[in-house]
Amino acid sequence: VVAALKANDNAALGAQHVYNLALALVAPLGSDDNRIRHVVTCLQYRRATAGDVGCEVTVNPTSVAISASPFFGDGSVRTTNRNVGGGSLGMQPAMVDSFFDVFAGDLSYSQQTSNVGLLQVTWGRVTSSVPGSHFYIDDGSNLRDGTTGPDGSPNTGIRVKADLIPSPPLAGQVVSVRGVASAMTVAPGVCARLLIPRNAADIVQLAP
Numbered sequence: 023v024v025a026a027l028k029a030n031d032n033a034a035l036g037a038q039h040v041y042n043l044a045l046a047l048v049a050p051l052g053s054d055d056n057r058i059r060h061v062v063t064c065l066q067y068r069r070a071t072a073g074d075v076g077c078e079v080t081v082n083p084t085s086v087a088i089s090a091s092p093f094f095g096d097g098s099v100r101t102t103n104r105n106v107g108g109g110s111l112g113m114q115p116a117m118v119d120s121f122f123d124v125f126a127g128d129l130s131y132s133q134q135t136s137n138v139g140l141l142q143v144t145w146g147r148v149t150s151s152v153p154g155s156h157f158y159i160d161d162g163s164n165l166r167d168g169t170t171g172p173d174g175s176p177n178t179g180i181r182v183k184a185d186l187i188p189s190p191p192l193a194g195q196v197v198s199v200r201g202v203a204s205a206m207t208v209a210p211g212v213c214a215r216l217l218i219p220r221n222a223a224d225i226v227q228l229a230p
Contacts, residue, residue: 098141098200103180104134104163106144106203107215111136115213117205121168122176129212138203144217145198145228148191149178156181157190159197167214180215181206187222196229 107117109132116131146159150171158171160179169177182199184190191197201219208214219225 098143100143101137102163103144103146103159103161103165103215104132105137106142106180106217107138107205107213108132108134108136108203114138115205115211117215118167118208118212120166121208121212121214122166138205140203141200142203142217143198143200144180146179146196148193148195148197151190151193152184153190154185156184157193158182159199165215168208168212169214180217182225183216183218184225187219187225189222191225191227194230195227198226198228200224 104119110116114136116133116136118129119132120128120130122128144159144161146161149158149160151157152172158177158179158181163179165179166176167181169181171177182201183204199217199219201217201224204216204218205213206216
């Protein structure tokens with residue numbers, strides 16, 4: 023359950039007590055731990071009982087653990103390869119997860135929330151690299167977009183645009199990449215993930 027709450031908001035979740043519920047409080051960018059604790063304090067204070075007017079259910083946590091935010095200071099968000107791009111939204115088609123034969127209908131598409139256009143950080147081992155053009159990374163999601171590498175084997179992972187990167191990573195290296203989630207056409211009506219780094223500094227080698 024993700025609640026978009028601020029201090030003094032009512033947690034109107036229904037008409038019954040809820041026990042052992044894990045609640046994630048998502049604070050706006052720039053919020054500090056004290057503000058998050060203040061929201062939790064408000065939730066702890068309002069203890070609903072069956073006799074309360076309106077029978078409002080509140081969350082009374084027995085413990086509070088504040089985790090590090092998944093957001094970087096520049097607004098980018100860490101995510102797995104599979105979450106990059108996401109599913110369909112309005113006119114934006116879904117990203118293909120597995121593409122072996124478009125004519126045989128051997129396709130599966132992402133069911134994740136669409137996030138094309140957002141700045142994201144993902145990571146993985148370089149499975150294919152074409153200097154002056156692009157490289158592919160795979161974090162174990164084993165995505166297939168229907169394209170092939172320089173040796174003719176199917177590409178695995180997501181494509182990272184690298185035409186302006188002087189020294190792109192080599193196959194086998196493990197890297198993290200910060201970039202804008204985009205899409206490319208790999209067949210008529212089929213879109214695949216494309217991550218576009220802003221500059222060379224957005225690519226960080228994690229392991230040789």
